[in-house]
Amino acid sequence: MFNNIYVGIDDTDSQTGMCTTYITSVILDKLKSCGYNIKGYPRLIRLNPFAKFKTRGNGAVSFKINIKSENDAINIKKIVLNYIEDLSQLQDERTNPGVVFFQGKISAELERYAMKTIRDIVPLKETLALAHKIGADVYKFKNGRGIIGALAAIGCPLPDKTYELLAYRLPENYGKKRMIDYDSVRLMNEKMYPQTFDNLDNGYIAIEPHTPCPILYGIRGESPDMVLEAHNLIKTMEKIERYRVYETNQHTDMHIVKIDKIAHMKKYGCYCVRGIVDDNPHTIEGGHVIFTLKDASGKLECAAYEPTKKFRETTRKLIKGDEIIVYGGIGNKGTLNMEKFCIQNLSTLYREENPICDCGRRMKSAGKNKGFKCLKCGQKLREGTKIRLEVKRDLKKGCYEVPPSARRHLSKPLVRFT
Numbered sequence: 001m002f003n004n005i006y007v008g009i010d011d012t013d014s015q016t017g018m019c020t021t022y023i024t025s026v027i028l029d030k031l032k033s034c035g036y037n038i039k040g041y042p043r044l045i046r047l048n049p050f051a052k053f054k055t056r057g058n059g060a061v062s063f064k065i066n067i068k069s070e071n072d073a074i075n076i077k078k079i080v081l082n083y084i085e086d087l088s089q090l091q092d093e094r095t096n097p098g099v100v101f102f103q104g105k106i107s108a109e110l111e112r113y114a115m116k117t118i119r120d121i122v123p124l125k126e127t128l129a130l131a132h133k134i135g136a137d138v139y140k141f142k143n144g145r146g147i148i149g150a151l152a153a154i155g156c157p158l159p160d161k162t163y164e165l166l167a168y169r170l171p172e173n174y175g176k177k178r179m180i181d182y183d184s185v186r187l188m189n190e191k192m193y194p195q196t197f198d199n200l201d202n203g204y205i206a207i208e209p210h211t212p213c214p215i216l217y218g219i220r221g222e223s224p225d226m227v228l229e230a231h232n233l234i235k236t237m238e239k240i241e242r243y244r245v246y247e248t249n250q251h252t253d254m255h256i257v258k259i260d261k262i263a264h265m266k267k268y269g270c271y272c273v274r275g276i277v278d279d280n281p282h283t284i285e286g287g288h289v290i291f292t293l294k295d296a297s298g299k300l301e302c303a304a305y306e307p308t309k310k311f312r313e314t315t316r317k318l319i320k321g322d323e324i325i326v327y328g329g330i331g332n333k334g335t336l337n338m339e340k341f342c343i344q345n346l347s348t349l350y351r352e353e354n355p356i357c358d359c360g361r362r363m364k365s366a367g368k369n370k371g372f373k374c375l376k377c378g379q380k381l382r383e384g385t386k387i388r389l390e391v392k393r394d395l396k397k398g399c400y401e402v403p404p405s406a407r408r409h410l411s412k413p414l415v416r417f418t
């Protein structure tokens with residue numbers, strides 16, 4: 001008999017509304033009002049950003065409750081499942097909720113499974129087999145794809161973690177413009193950054209989502225106290241229905257696999273790899289900036305996509321020969337979508353000029369491979385070559401990252417590197 005029960009929930013939301021964290025928050029308040037003791041913080045676990053059938057942001061939720069009897073477990077299951085049935089966006093064909101209940105110890109095998117859902121793609125069959133093996137209780141709604149994330153949220157180890165406080169709107173305000181006092185957010189940022197981060201993005205308010213979901217704002221930070229303090233500094237002109245602090249793998253780079261050979265990288269994997277820039281970056285249609293990275297094992301196309309805005313300007317300053325470490329995920333066309341890069345060595349940039357004539361005037365080309373001639377005094381230089389001049393690079397060694405608006409939930413911001 002175990003005195004705890006884990007509950008994992010995923011895939012209850014749709015593109016147009018609802019949110020698994022909101023349903024979880026409602027459930028937690030109900031369980032509390034029934035006298036149950038919730039242990040620690042509920043967890044918001046982001047899974048592989050490339051999982052094909054992902055929900056918005058691909059996040060699953062879990063929490064742990066103290067139980068005194070098997071009756072408690074039965075009652076908790078009943079409450080959870082009723083709310084999932086009531087609040088899930090079941091009419092959306094892509095919404096396939098899954099709920100997992102588990103009474104037992106988190107094993108190394110369960111942790112490995114969770115890491116696989118974050119770094120790789122896990123089929124439903126594998127989840128069902130593991131759930132059966134460890135005796136987890138699985139509830140599938142529709143095709144039940146959500147149980148993949150639900151079980152992962154229970155088992156995910158958190159060697160590094162951050163916190164997010166989510167404030168929820170009154171249901172009558174869903175879809176309406178969010179009424180947040182932006183000045184209070186700027187003041188909060190002045191006081192709390194970098195203990196809370198991604199508050200602002202280039203002067204714009206970044207804590208506010210742009211979907212019709214129940215979230216009014218989300219504050220990301222290093223500790224529960226910090227996100228709570230920041231929350232208390234924010235003023236809103238609409239009522240907050242409820243709020244909750246989640247413990248999360250967001251902004252930890254948990255999705256990133258360090259790899260030493262480009263040739264070993266696979267589609268839908270997220271990596272950190274070292275290489276040499278093999279051509280000067282160029283801009284393609286749509287405003288995306290592309291270059292090739294190479295190492296002894298192979299070549300990789302890297303991209304700073306249009307939504308990464310100013311990050312593209314930095315990327316354009318790279319030149320052939322620069323040695324960099326890139327972080328990012330490989331999409332279905334085999335291109336690495338860069339989240340950040342760190343410059344290890346800058347190559348020397350040269351500018352070529354025609355030689356100067358004895359008379360002081362810069363010479364002109366006399367034609368291809370014909371040397372140079374002076375237009376002023378007529379002197380010719382048949383064997384002359386262009387002069388190479390070193391140009392100061394407009395780029396420094398160090399790390400560069402995409403702005404908060406383009407950052408993946410899992411991606412670790414540079415401010416968190418110490």
Ligand SMILES: [Zn+2]
Nearest residue numbers: 357359374377
């Ligand atoms: Zn001359």
